[in-house]
Amino acid sequence: MRQQTTAPIDQIKGWILAKHENRTDVAADEDLIDNRLVDSLSFVEFVFLIQELSGVEIDMDTLDIGDVRTLAAIQKRFLAG
Amino acid sequence: MTTALIDTSERLRDVLNRLSSMSVEDYYNPYQVFDWPDSLPQEMWWMSPELTTTHGTEIAAELSQEQLYRLSKYESVNFYSLNVHGIRELLIEVTRRIHTDEFATPSEFFHHFIGEENEHMWFFAQFCLRYGGKIYKQPRGGAETIPPSKAASLLVFARILIFEELVDHFNSRMALDERLDDTIRKINRIHHQDESRHIAFGRELVRILFEGFREQATPEELSQVSDYLGRYMTYSFESLFSPQVYRDAGIPNPFEVRRRLLTGPRRPEFEAQVFRKTHSFLTRYGLIQAPMAAPESAR
Numbered sequence: 175m176r177q178q179t180t181a182p183i184d185q186i187k188g189w190i191l192a193k194h195e196n197r198t199d200v201a202a203d204e205d206l207i208d209n210r211l212v213d214s215l216s217f218v219e220f221v222f223l224i225q226e227l228s229g230v231e232i233d234m235d236t237l238d239i240g241d242v243r244t245l246a247a248i249q250k251r252f253l254a255g
Numbered sequence: 256m257t258t259a260l261i262d263t264s265e266r267l268r269d270v271l272n273r274l275s276s277m278s279v280e281d282y283y284n285p286y287q288v289f290d291w292p293d294s295l296p297q298e299m300w301w302m303s304p305e306l307t308t309t310h311g312t313e314i315a316a317e318l319s320q321e322q323l324y325r326l327s328k329y330e331s332v333n334f335y336s337l338n339v340h341g342i343r344e345l346l347i348e349v350t351r352r353i354h355t356d357e358f359a360t361p362s363e364f365f366h367h368f369i370g371e372e373n374e375h376m377w378f379f380a381q382f383c384l385r386y387g388g389k390i391y392k393q394p395r396g397g398a399e400t401i402p403p404s405k406a407a408s409l410l411v412f413a414r415i416l417i418f419e420e421l422v423d424h425f426n427s428r429m430a431l432d433e434r435l436d437d438t439i440r441k442i443n444r445i446h447h448q449d450e451s452r453h454i455a456f457g458r459e460l461v462r463i464l465f466e467g468f469r470e471q472a473t474p475e476e477l478s479q480v481s482d483y484l485g486r487y488m489t490y491s492f493e494s495l496f497s498p499q500v501y502r503d504a505g506i507p508n509p510f511e512v513r514r515r516l517l518t519g520p521r522r523p524e525f526e527a528q529v530f531r532k533t534h535s536f537l538t539r540y541g542l543i544q545a546p547m548a549a550p551e552s553a554r
């Protein structure tokens with residue numbers, strides 16, 4: 175399943191690409207929600223994956239949706255350092 | 256178009272009249288009907304073990320009886336929390352439609368429906384807060400997924416029906432399960448009683464809305480509806496598997512546990528049991544065209 179060698183952000187990208195067979199890449203600044211790469215039915219899985227890979231707990235009541243809108247934002251908020 | 260179908264269906268009118276009278280006759284005061292003991296016994300099942308997400312899996316085999324009881328407690332609190340969130344969503348949608356031209360005919364029944372759901376939400380929230388100390392949160396967000404636009408009401412009522420049937424699978428079993436505390440059985444029994452009316456109504460309305468939609472829809476739109484409903488069922492089923500629950504039950508690596516359960520050998524069987532009636536209803540009338548959709552966790 176997940177390989178140790180794959181960076182977390184690439185695992186998130188891989189998860190997105192697996193759901194969208196017509197895509198070959200996702201740009202770091204591409205809006206995942208506006209571009210319908212993450213929809214209401216895949217959002218839960220998406221949030222769980224970010225939590226698992228980052229070890230950061232996400233409280234839905236305080237989550238700033240801007241922090242998960244792009245791969246760059248996810249990297250900065252959850253995966254940096 | 257659909258309005259005409261709703262207004263002219265004699266069968267729907269009969270169902271609405273019958274269900275509305277039943278609502279009046281069966282009416283109870285939810286604020287008086289429960290005793291709410293200060294606490295419930297910890298050393299027993301809170302949810303029928305067969306209905307817990309780890310039942311019959313290698314994960315359950317690693318847990319002590321005490322841990323299994325504890326897990327069943329948090330699983331039950333998650334289940335009632337899902338009810339709270341699901342009811343909020345359906346109240347918003349039904350309230351949006353009551354006494355509009357399109358839904359004039361079912362509006363009388365909508366009053367019962369809205370009133371009863373408000374009360375269900377109250378007793379489920381009470382249970383969570385009293386015995387679990389919290390209502391589990393549900394991640395919500397992402398792009399809206401409702402194709403095509405003229406199917407909006409159809410999909411709203413189909414979603415409500417799927418959700419109510421999923422819940423009823425659990426309620427109807429737990430209501431009769433003598434391994435459970437009386438308070439737990441009662442909450443499930445009372446909800447099951449009201450939901451049998453809601454489900455009977457939902458099936459009639461969804462059938463009619465789909466009839467109207469199908470007359471105008473392209474094959475592509477029909478398959479979009481089918482895909483959406485399949486994905487919605489998968490999503491609803493997977494929401495029973497909560498990493499927060501596994502963590503609260505003291506199980507390490509909760510995200511990994513969730514993934515193992517969702518990709519494990521028991522999942523398809525459990526999912527088929529939960530949606531047996533729903534799936535056969537939706538395929539019989541052509542809303543769903545294929546076998547069960549691929550799991551969201553594996554897409």
Ligand SMILES: [Fe+2]
Pocket residue numbers: 342371372375446450
């Ligand atoms: Fe309900």
Ligand SMILES: [Fe+2]
Pocket residue numbers: 372419449450453
């Ligand atoms: Fe209901």
